[in-house]
Amino acid sequence: xxxxQDRRIALLSVHPRYAAALMGGQKKVEFRRRAxxxxxxxxxxxxxxxxxxxxxxxxxxxxxxxxxxxLWERFGHEGQVAKQDFERYYERCDAGAAIxxxxxxxxxxxxxxSELDDAMAAPQSYRYVSTEILAALRGRLVAAx
Numbered sequence: 324x325x326x327x328q329d330r331r332i333a334l335l336s337v338h339p340r341y342a343a344a345l346m347g348g349q350k351k352v353e354f355r356r357r358a359x360x361x362x363x364x365x366x367x368x369x370x371x372x373x374x375x376x377x378x379x380x381x382x383x384x385x386x387x388x389x390x391x392x393x394l395w396e397r398f399g400h401e402g403q404v405a406k407q408d409f410e411r412y413y414e415r416c417d418a419g420a421a422i423x424x425x426x427x428x429x430x431x432x433x434x435x436x437s438e439l440d441d442a443m444a445a446p447q448s449y450r451y452v453s454t455e456i457l458a459a460l461r462g463r464l465v466a467a468x
Contacts (some may be wrong), residue, residue, distance in 0.1 A: 331360055331362040331408060332367060332451065332453070332454060332456065332457050333367070333450070333451055334366075334404075334446055334449060334450050335353065335366050335369065336370065336445055336446050337369065337450060338371055339374045341353070342369075342370035342374070343401045345368055345424065346378050346379045347429075348427055350401070350402065350403040350430060352398040352401040352421045353366070354402055354404065354420070355419065355420045355448070357419075357420060358420035359422065359449065361384075362452075364382060365381070365382055365383065366383060367379075367460065368381070370433070371424050371445070374433070375445070376436075377430065377433060377434050377435075377439065378426050378433045379460075380428040380460060381424045381427045382428075383425060383426075385421075385423040386420060386423075387420065387421045388419070388420045389418065389419070389421075390417065391416055391419050394419050394421050396412075397421070398421045398423070426448070430463065439456050439460070450465050
């Protein structure tokens with residue numbers, strides 16, 4: 324598990340449409356109202372209802388914080404979100420964050436949170452998880468191939 328040492332891992336709740344676009348490689352940026360910690364290297368993607376499963380993870384290339392207007396100028400073409408939806412999401416926000424995706428790993432068989440940890444609940448936006456959670460996902464991928 325050397326690849327996980329000293330890495331911060333976030334579990335992110337994402338609408339199923341955007342989760343699918345992330346896992347399919349079309350969505351290269353995930354927009355958030357609050358930035359993740361600069362130490363965060365991996366994001367586990369939890370697709371919200373009706374899917375309610377972890378669908379994969381990605382490595383972070385960059386976390387950029389700026390005004391919504393600047394985020395749109397810089398990353399709008401990579402976000403797979405309509406400008407109207409983007410503006411609605413950032414309504415009354417002075418700042419936001421863009422998480423650029425580097426390497427995506429999509430699970431062939433998505434898993435529920437309880438399969439990873441009996442006590443784990445879906446986060447409202449995101450939460451940090453232990454390296455063991457990502458290792459468990461990685462183990463499932465290896466076992467499946």
